Each structure stands twice: as structure tokens, then as C-alpha cells.
Amino acid sequence: METLECIRTRRSIRAYTDQQVEMEKIGNVLDAGRLAPSAGNLQAWKFILVTSDSSRKAIAEACMQQFWMEQAPIHIIICSEREKVERMYDKKEVLYSTQNCAVAAENMLLAAHDQGLGACLVCAIEEAAVRRLMKLPDSVVPEAIITLGYADEEPEPVPKYYIDNVTFIEKWGNRVTDMAEFLGYHSHKIPETIKQVKKAIKKKLKK
Numbered sequence: 643m644e645t646l647e648c649i650r651t652r653r654s655i656r657a658y659t660d661q662q663v664e665m666e667k668i669g670n671v672l673d674a675g676r677l678a679p680s681a682g683n684l685q686a687w688k689f690i691l692v693t694s695d696s697s698r699k700a701i702a703e704a705c706m707q708q709f710w711m712e713q714a715p716i717h718i719i720i721c722s723e724r725e726k727v728e729r730m731y732d733k734k735e736v737l738y739s740t741q742n743c744a745v746a747a748e749n750m751l752l753a754a755h756d757q758g759l760g761a762c763l764v765c766a767i768e769e770a771a772v773r774r775l776m777k778l779p780d781s782v783v784p785e786a787i788i789t790l791g792y793a794d795e796e797p798e799p800v801p802k803y804y805i806d807n808v809t810f811i812e813k814w815g816n817r818v819t820d821m822a823e824f825l826g827y828h829s830h831k832i833p834e835t836i837k838q839v840k841k842a843i844k845k846k847l848k849k
């Protein structure tokens with residue numbers, strides 16, 4: 643899949659089929675995380691691959707009882723190695739630990755979608771519980787969990803702000819009157835519009 647298409651069509655998936663995920667695909671997701679940018683190229687992360695039913699059940703419970711997570715055949719726990727970052731950057735830059743993991747997580751989400759898998763990033767984590775379950779050392783923090791599997795839903799895209807809403811030019815608050823014109827940015831909408839029209843026609847024909 644083309645990169646921009648992958649970014650534009652990814653959705654958070656919270657319902658999964660029983661279908662096993664091929665090891666090669668899981669490997670590609672882990673590899674995408676490993677290759678993410680990181681502050682000072684420290685790569686201060688570890689990924690825990692969790693497949694057992696009992697562990698996934700316990701993890702779902704430890705994520706504020708998000709029981710839908712159990713259904714996903716794979717969980718990947720993204721952990722930061724805080725000590726490494728603190729040693730290099732001093733304690734005030736500890737935020738880098740979390741930022742590194744967030745970047746790795748997005749790479750993984752896109753690698754999943756690119757391979758026809760569904761995934762969701764979960765950060766509502768009861769840290770102490772996950773720490774206990776995964777036997778994490780004190781210096782390691784569970785930053786995020788990725789659920790992975792074959793999607794059993796096709797969610798509509800959630801609303802997102804337009805570029806105009808989230809972009810200023812040169813300084814804070816400075817907007818242009820026509821952002822699409824400014825960016826010469828119309829053609830990207832054509833494939834998406836065609837897809838939406840096709841979907842609408844299909845829906846109508848079904849009825």
C-alpha cells in the first residue's frame with residue numbers, strides 16, 4: 643500500500659476475528675517499531691509480545707477494564723527504558739522516553755494496516771498492574787499497548803480537523819483564507835471521493 647493511502651485509511655480497530663496472525667506479519671510490525679526514530683538514536687524501548695489467553699485477559703483488565711482487548715489475538719506492550727534516557731539526557735528530558743515509544747507505536751500501527759491487519763493503540767494503562775503482570779524492572783515503564791489481529795469491523799472514519807484548522811503559516815494564529823489553494827492541494831481528495839461514492843452506490847444497490 644502506498645504510504646499516504648496507509649496513513650489516510652488506518653482506523654483504530656476494537657473488534658477482531660479468531661483468525662491467527664501469521665508470524666511474518668507480526669515480525670514486520672515489530673520491525674517497524676524497531677526502525678522508528680528515537681532521541682539520540684538511543685532506541686530505549688523493549689516490545690513484549692503477548693499471545694496467551696490468560697495474559698491478554700489480565701492485560702485487558704489492567705487497561706481500565708477495556709474487555710474488547712481480550713479478543714485481539716496479539717498484544718504488544720511497548721516499554722520505555724527510562725534509565726537509558728535519563729543517563730544520556732538528564733532527568734528533565736524524561737519525556738523523550740514516552741515520545742520515542744509513541745513514534746514506534748505509530749510505525750507499528752501503519753505496518754499492521756499495510757499488511758491487512760487491524761490494530762489499536764491503548765494508553766489507558768494501570769501501570770502498577772501491567773508492571774506486576776509482565777514482571778517489569780523498576781526502570782522500565784509500560785507506555786502503550788498495541789492490540790493486533792484481523793479486523794471484525796469496518797469503522798467509519800472518526801471526524802478529524804481539516805488542515806486549515808490545525809495549521810498556521812509562519813506564526814501562531816496566522817491563517818490563509820484558502821489553504822487548499824495555498825497548498826495547491828486538491829488532487830488527493832479525488833481517490834477518497836471516488837471510494838466514498840462507490841461505497842454509497844454499493845449500499846444503495848444492496849437495499
Ligand SMILES: Cc1cc2nc3c(=O)[nH]c(=O)nc-3n(C[C@H](O)[C@H](O)[C@H](O)COP(=O)(O)O)c2cc1C
Binds near residue numbers: 652763765767800
Ligand atoms: C495516546 C493515545 C492513547 C489512546 N488510548 C486508547 C485507549 O486506551 N483505548 C482505546 O480504545 N483507544 C485509545 N486510543 C485510540 C484513539 O481513541 C483513536 O486513535 C482516536 O479515537 C482516533 O481514531 P482513529 O485511530 O481511528 O483515527 C489512544 C490513542 C492515543 C494516541
